Amino acid sequence: MTDRLVDARAPRDLHAFIAGLPKSELHVHHVGSASPRIVAELAARHPDSKVPTDPEALADYFTFTDFAHFIEVYLSVVDLIRTPEDVRLLTYEVARDLARQQVRYAELTITPFSSTRRGIDEKAFMDAIEDARKAAEAEFGTVLRWCFDIPGEAGLEAAEETARLATDDRVRPEGLVSFGLGGPEIGVPRPQFKPFFDRAVAAGLHSVPHAGETTGPETVWDALTHLQAERIGHGTSSARDPKLLTHLAEHRIPLEVCPTSNIATRAVRTIDEHPIKEFAKAGVMVTVNSDDPPMFGTDLNNEYAVAARLLDLDERGLADLAKNAVAASFLDEAGKARIAAEIDTYTTGWLAP
Ligand SMILES: Nc1ncnc2c1ncn2[C@@H]1O[C@H](CCC(=O)c2cccc(C(=O)O)c2)[C@@H](O)[C@H]1O
Numbered sequence: 001m002t003d004r005l006v007d008a009r010a011p012r013d014l015h016a017f018i019a020g021l022p023k024s025e026l027h028v029h030h031v032g033s034a035s036p037r038i039v040a041e042l043a044a045r046h047p048d049s050k051v052p053t054d055p056e057a058l059a060d061y062f063t064f065t066d067f068a069h070f071i072e073v074y075l076s077v078v079d080l081i082r083t084p085e086d087v088r089l090l091t092y093e094v095a096r097d098l099a100r101q102q103v104r105y106a107e108l109t110i111t112p113f114s115s116t117r118r119g120i121d122e123k124a125f126m127d128a129i130e131d132a133r134k135a136a137e138a139e140f141g142t143v144l145r146w147c148f149d150i151p152g153e154a155g156l157e158a159a160e161e162t163a164r165l166a167t168d169d170r171v172r173p174e175g176l177v178s179f180g181l182g183g184p185e186i187g188v189p190r191p192q193f194k195p196f197f198d199r200a201v202a203a204g205l206h207s208v209p210h211a212g213e214t215t216g217p218e219t220v221w222d223a224l225t226h227l228q229a230e231r232i233g234h235g236t237s238s239a240r241d242p243k244l245l246t247h248l249a250e251h252r253i254p255l256e257v258c259p260t261s262n263i264a265t266r267a268v269r270t271i272d273e274h275p276i277k278e279f280a281k282a283g284v285m286v287t288v289n290s291d292d293p294p295m296f297g298t299d300l301n302n303e304y305a306v307a308a309r310l311l312d313l314d315e316r317g318l319a320d321l322a323k324n325a326v327a328a329s330f331l332d333e334a335g336k337a338r339i340a341a342e343i344d345t346y347t348t349g350w351l352a353p
């Protein structure tokens with residue numbers, strides 16, 4: 001929404017290559033993807049909200065002093081989503097924004113607890129996201145899947161509700177593939193959520209908790225040991241623990257790296273201090289993602305440009321990065337092969353004399 005965090009330093013050609021590259025998003029939040037246009041439309045529907053609609057004011061509003069401030073602002077946008085029609089509009093428009101960036105596949109993190117506790121009927125909520133998912137696939141060709149996450153700070157009641165919505169065959173949506181844990185990490189120990197992750201995994205869902213975003217590497221170990229994590233959301237502080245890096249590399253546990261997010265929430269001081277290069281050097285499988293793009297003044301294309309600079313990638317390196325996301329995704333094998341082939345065809349065509 002603002003260009004304050006946008007990385008303009010990649011060469012022009014590389015920007016054009018990234019813009020057309022078929023991509024996958026593995027770590028992007030539903031509400032956190034609401035563009036200024038969507039926020040304005042929702043705010044017009046609910047004029048009592050304190051969220052500004054003017055783009056300039058919104059850019060200021062989306063400038064965060066720390067992670068706690070980010071969550072406070074995030075929840076004010078959550079408060080704009082009050083009806084199943086709001087949920088459908090948000091989901092469909094987010095898919096449109098992804099499709100514009102040539103995103104072929106996205107796992108969208110949704111916090112159903114935040115909506116059901118605000119009075120949206122659970123069945124109507126599920127119908128709204130599924131309806132938008134099917135429309136998006138038919139109209140834009142972008143395949144969406146869901147990750148339901150526990151807002152950890154809301155406690156065990158939220159965990160119970162999220163696990164129920166994710167595992168009860170009468171309500172769980174068809175597009176659901178994974179189970180997550182988000183929100184602040186400080187004062188929210190991961191092990192307490194073990195029973196809920198056990199239930200989700202037993203029901204066939206993949207485990208993808210946030211860990212090591214705002215606390216140390218011990219939180220990443222906890223996510224691996226207690227929550228059966230198959231990928232780690234952020235995992236930023238893993239760089240401080242060489243044994244952990246070796247473990248992630250050997251067990252091929254991908255990190256969902258979101259560079260600009262880490263700067264915007266002040267989890268990392270400057271982009272040049274971001275540990276993405278250490279991850280790559282250690283052989284950890286790196287995927288690049290946008291987290292809450294309009295709130296952080298970024299989008300997936302910009303995150304690829306940031307990664308190109310930090311990892312010194314050319315077109316082939318960027319294509320490999322896009323293929324990492326395909327390999328680390330929870331799409332079926334045929335779908336993975338289709339997107340990987342599309343990446344190869346695009347790259348070969350681009351590099352042909
Ligand atoms: N970078 C991020 N890192 C971590 N999480 C992120 C990030 N970006 C977005 N989130 C989202 O923020 C939610 C947090 C919501 C939350 O804490 C909360 C607490 C108490 C009550 C309620 C409520 O709804 O009533 C909600 C998470 O579930 C997650 O999906």
Ligand SMILES: [Zn+2]
Binds near residue numbers: 027233291
């Ligand atoms: Zn996140």
